[in-house]
Structure formats: structure tokens, C-alpha cells
Amino acid sequence: QVQLVESGGGLVQTGDSLTLSCAVSGRTFNNYAMGWFRQAPGKEREFVAAIKWSGGPTRYANSVKGRFTISRDNAKNTVDLQMNSLEPEDTAVYYCAVDTTPALMPRNSALQYDYWGQGTQVTVSS
Helix, strand or coil: CEEEEEECCEEEECCCCEEEEEEEEECCCCCCEEEEEEECCCCCCEEEEEEECCCCCEEECCCCCCCEEEEEECCCCEEEEEECCCCHHHCEEEEEEEECCCCCCCCCCHHHCCEECCCEEEEEEC
16 A cells, blocks of 8 residues: 655646655556646646656656656655646646556546545646
């Protein structure tokens, strides 16, 4: 079992930065992948970024590439999502998730992730 708790969401303005954090507890292995997904009202949950639990490699959605950075903090046992140059289109509930199936690269489908956090709201005002 893996437990995930997201934090760091909030209300920001266009162009601001925000860092989300996912606290991970329970059983983890280096071949797990950690992912961030988001879901806006009326839309399907979409992939944002992912990283292998070992710390690399990473994978990003085209819409956030160059603006968002996913990273692992071994000391804190967290997976963080640094979000820069935020846009109103980034407004959504952001979820942290774990993919326990071994793969060379982090996967980007929500169906492939086994454990989920409760989500944290990010709202970007224009």
C-alpha cells in the first residue's frame, strides 16, 4: 500500500509560480513512477508530469513543458511539482499518483496509475 497526500495548492495570478508537494508513505520501490495529473471542471483528468521513484527519467505534457518541473526529494520523501509562468488554463485540481508497474519510462495514462492522493486545488486568475 502507498499513501499520498498533496499540498501547496492555492490562488495565484497569471505569471506567478507555485510548488505542489506530494508526501509519499508506505511501500515504495525504485521502479515505481510518480505522476502528477490535473482535472479541470467538466474535463477529463489529464497527465501533467511524471518521474521514476529512483529520480529519473522524467516525462512532461506538451502544455507544461518548459514551465513545470517535477522532482524527487529523498530526504523528505516527497515528489514536488514546480510550476512557473502559470496561466488560467492551468486551473484545476492537481493529483499525485503512483504507477507500480515497472517500465523504462514514466507512463502518462491515468489508467496505468494505481494509487492516488485526494488532490489540491490550483486556481490561476487572469
